[in-house]
Amino acid sequence: MSTSAPESTIGLIAEIIIAMGESPSEDVHAGARMQDLLTDSLMVVEMAISLHDRLAVKVDEEEVRDLTLAEFAAVLDARLRDAPAPR
Numbered sequence: 001m002s003t004s005a006p007e008s009t010i011g012l013i014a015e016i017i018i019a020m021g022e023s024p025s026e027d028v029h030a031g032a033r034m035q036d037l038l039t040d041s042l043m044v045v046e047m048a049i050s051l052h053d054r055l056a057v058k059v060d061e062e063e064v065r066d067l068t069l070a071e072f073a074a075v076l077d078a079r080l081r082d083a084p085a086p087r
Contacts, residue, residue, distance in 0.1 A: 009055075009080070010073035016050045017069075030070035038064060055080060 014028045023037050038044045041061065048059040057079050064072060 008073070009076050010070060012054060013047075013051075013069060013073055013076075016047060020046060028069065030068065030073075032069050034064045034067050034069060034072050037069065051076065057083070 010030060017023055017028050017037050018025050020043060022039060022043065028037060038047055044061045044064055047064070048061070051057055051059050055076065057076055059076075063075065067075065
């Protein structure tokens with residue numbers, strides 16, 4: 001788990017995608033389609049694992065297919081808001 005937190009969920013997702021090394025940073029923006037950034041199922045699995053490790057949220061492969069980076073971040077933000085508080 002990283003000790004430096006990005007400013008936003010969209011920043012975290014972008015950070016993970018860029019770290020994967022498949023998409024140039026200029027291609028990773030709010031309007032980019034996730035299916036274009038995560039070009040194969042292994043990348044989707046890696047994203048799901050990274051988000052689970054960093055945010056404790058589950059991500060289904062189908063959720064990622066038709067969303068933009070901003071839409072995907074909004075889905076995760078809503079999920080985080082609705083999550084029960086840790087005890």
